[in-house]
Amino acid sequence: MERIHVAVRARPLSTEEAKTSPWRISGNSILIPNNSFKFEFDRIFGEDCKTVDVYQARTKEIVAAAVRGFNGTVFAYGQTNSGKTHTMRGSATEPGVIPLSVHELFETIQQDVDREFVLRMSYMEIYNEEINDLLAPEHRKLQIHESLERGIHVAGLREEIVASPEQVLDFMEFGESHRHIGETSMNLYGSRSHTIFRMIIESRDKSEDEDIVSSCDAARISVLNLVDLAGSERAAKTGADGVRLKEGSHINKSLMTLGTVIKKLSEGAESQGGHVPYRDSKLTRILQPALGGNSNTAIICNITLAQIHADETKSSLQFASRALHVTNCARVNEILTDAALLKRQRKELEELRAKLQVCPIVIIGLGF
Ligand SMILES: Nc1ncnc2c1ncn2[C@@H]1O[C@H](COP(=O)(O)OP(=O)(O)OP(=O)(O)O)[C@@H](O)[C@H]1O
Known part of the structure; x- marks a missing residue:
């Protein structure tokens, strides 16, 4: 049993914002002085940190474990403009958690001389509670199914076999061009959809010795999800109306369900036989194994320390703080043929x- 690892990353402030910021960071605590508001996390990264530091805090281990057959999930949570995409995708000058993970994944499997690997990737978005395939833009409104063999899966989602980090990042770029971007008054190109980038890692022992039975013909299959959530801000604050309001309420429905699921799990609902509403949103249904299930999971909570966003930051930190109490139980996913x-x-x-x-x-x- 291992708890969800929760790191907080504060984005840089302008000089003006810095002057009026009510927040103080001290080690792994964040607080508002002379106020009862104080939280502690596994790590808190200030505005000077680099994405590679955030990556090394936990994602690096999750990637290494994924190569050994453990499922892994890392997701970025926070309001619009707080730095989720900067953290997950990054830029040419500062690669994000996704490209860092992809490069490390390929390096690690190349060093493993005892096993042969097949890597596949998929890339989907959840927009207005509809699942769209970013690698096959004609695949829209995909459905979630569950079966004994495949567990919870998105039916019809394209999976591309990939042989190099460059190929993965090219597919990702293709997918990016098909994302839904909305224009809100908070952020001209504020992302209005959740994206789930997924690597499926399948490996087999290379040994051809018939006597080595423990691993022969047994395949390990693990899934690594890297999730960039839509902004968690309240619809009211975006000045949203019409289509944007619909988007906002759907996004909030998904994120509200995520919040409820985390809350229920943190209160021990599942272990006490209580109901956890995974099925109330597409996001929580797809992420179900990552939330209290068979996965190593980390949350990167992106925040801004600006005074104007203090309420949003408080609510992000409250969410992240609850996630600290959620435990998962990751195991090696091995599939044995009858033989x-x-x-x-x-x-x-x-x-x-x-x-x-x-x-x-x-x-x-x-x-x-
Ligand atoms: N740690 C950081 N260092 C430098 N620039 C940053 C940092 N975090 C965010 N930014 C910049 O702030 C802007 C907004 O960040 P970003 O797009 O990552 O926010 P977001 O949380 O993904 O927003 P959305 O919800 O709209 O997707 C970008 O121009 C980004 O480059």
Whole structure:
């Protein structure tokens, strides 16, 4: 069992904003002096930090674990303009968590001489509670299904086999050009959709030795989700109306459900048999395994310390603080073919027989 790792990243302020900021950061605490408002997180990154520092705090380990077969999810949460896209996608001069992860993923698998890997990627957006495939723009309004073999999955989502970081980033750029961008008074190009960038990592032992049964024919399949959420600001503050208001309410519905799911989980609802409303939004349904399930998960909460956004920042920190109490249970995702299963059982039987020959007295003593 491991809890969700929560880091906070504050974006740089203008000189004017810095003069009036009510916030203080002290180590991994953030507070408003002379106020009861104080939170502690796993890490707090101030305005001078680099994205690579944020990446190394936890995502790096999540990527390494994904190569070993553990699911991983990292998502950026925060109001419009707080630096989510800067953190996740970055720029040519300062690559974000996604390109850093992709490069590290390829480097790590190249160093693993014992296993062979197949990597696939997908890229989707959730816009107005509809799932659109950014790698196949004609695939719109995709549905979420659940099956024994595939778990929770988006039916019909394109998965491209990829062989290099450059190829992944090219596909990503293609996908980016099909995103929905809205114009709000808060941010001319404020992103109004959630995006989920996904790498699916499949690996198999290279060994051709028939006797090495423990891994032969067994495939590991893990999923690494890197999520850039839409701005969490209240619709009222955006001056939104008409289409934008509809977008805002859908975004808030998704984010509100995310908040409720995190709240319920942090209160231990699931372990007490209570209801967790994953199905109330597309976002939480797709992210369900990452929220209290089989995944290593990290949240990067992007905030601004400007006075004018103090209420939004407080609500982001409240969300992030609850997430600190959510625990997950990641395990290696291994799939055995029937033949491999038989081989493994045969080997276990042989090992047992060998043990019986070595220490029959112990076995007799146990009453067998
Ligand atoms: N840590 C940072 N250092 C330098 N510039 C930053 C930083 N964070 C954000 N910015 C800049 O601030 C602007 C807004 O950031 P960004 O687009 O990442 O916000 P966002 O939270 O993704 O907004 P949206 O919800 O609209 O997607 C961008 O021009 C970005 O380059």
